[in-house]
Amino acid sequence: MSPSPLALAHQAARERLSQAAGRAAVRLWRQTDPQDIRGSWLPLLARLLVIVSGAQLAAAESTESWLTRLLGDEDPDRPDADQLNPAMLAGVSGEGLPLADVLAGPMWAAFRMVTAGAPVAQAMARGSALLDIVARTAVADAGRAADQVGMVTRPSVTAYIRVTESGACSRCLVLAGKEYGTSTGFLRHPRCQCGMEPVTRDHRPTAQDPRKLVDSMSDAQRRKTFGEAGAKALAEGADLGLLVNARRGMETATVFGRKVLATTEGTTARGIAGKRLQNLGKADGQRYRVSRTPRLMPEEIFRLADNRAHAVRLLRQHAYIF
Numbered sequence: 001m002s003p004s005p006l007a008l009a010h011q012a013a014r015e016r017l018s019q020a021a022g023r024a025a026v027r028l029w030r031q032t033d034p035q036d037i038r039g040s041w042l043p044l045l046a047r048l049l050v051i052v053s054g055a056q057l058a059a060a061e062s063t064e065s066w067l068t069r070l071l072g073d074e075d076p077d078r079p080d081a082d083q084l085n086p087a088m089l090a091g092v093s094g095e096g097l098p099l100a101d102v103l104a105g106p107m108w109a110a111f112r113m114v115t116a117g118a119p120v121a122q123a124m125a126r127g128s129a130l131l132d133i134v135a136r137t138a139v140a141d142a143g144r145a146a147d148q149v150g151m152v153t154r155p156s157v158t159a160y161i162r163v164t165e166s167g168a169c170s171r172c173l174v175l176a177g178k179e180y181g182t183s184t185g186f187l188r189h190p191r192c193q194c195g196m197e198p199v200t201r202d203h204r205p206t207a208q209d210p211r212k213l214v215d216s217m218s219d220a221q222r223r224k225t226f227g228e229a230g231a232k233a234l235a236e237g238a239d240l241g242l243l244v245n246a247r248r249g250m251e252t253a254t255v256f257g258r259k260v261l262a263t264t265e266g267t268t269a270r271g272i273a274g275k276r277l278q279n280l281g282k283a284d285g286q287r288y289r290v291s292r293t294p295r296l297m298p299e300e301i302f303r304l305a306d307n308r309a310h311a312v313r314l315l316r317q318h319a320y321i322f
Helices: 005-029 037-071 099-115 120-152 170-175 210-215 219-235 272-277 298-304 308-317
Strands: 159-163 179-181 195-199
Touching: 005 037, 005 120, 005 159, 005 195, 037 099, 037 120, 037 195, 099 120, 120 159, 120 195, 120 298, 120 308, 170 210, 170 219, 298 308
Parallel strands: none
Antiparallel strands: 159 179, 159 195
């Protein structure tokens, strides 16, 4: 069976969460006054922040129960303390940016378009589309980060396979069923809903076959996914991997060019991460003391860690596990 029903159900539930967050974002955006984009959006942004961060928390909270149902007691020696802390993945984007700043981005994009002379309707449509992408991606990234943290804290998990969503784009289809090490960053594009399934000695799901997935699609679905010319090429036996550049538009949460993927969320003297990271201080204009040690995002921890034990120590230090 490929992949397991539990993995498919987990991925589908997370997709519903992210889609709901996107719909909520678009509904709130429609209440924005086109004549006062900034002034009318900021109060709505506070409401959206609660909705999207709540969806992120729900996505992250589903990880531990899913892995327990899927893997059972494969790690009897796993310390009780190595439990995911879902709250640390809410309120921040996959890149470590404050969620409020990310959700404000579409407003600034629309505002810039209007000031540059673009029609207001066009600017508002652009802002709506961007907001939908940002909200969905933030929820999906939080869920995937939680899954990866949960897998790394389980010694029995040696790798993960990519679980491709139904109706996935051509780039994701090519990557369907690929196996990666647990610390390897997850390739995704904006609004990507693909997930992952752990691999252990006793749990080895049969990986999805990209070609079989394409063969199971209708002609209309192939045309929608690959375009008219691409669908015709596939029908004539073209190689799927050569036809599709899977890396185009795909990236991990670790953005190229950044030295460290980190966040300031949760690093105040009262926050869990702040208490663990220490090195507290208050800069000019700051209300609270915060840790001067950056809180690394999970993907950055996986990239920097020498081995699994090192990764677990860093995850605990940066408050992603209790």
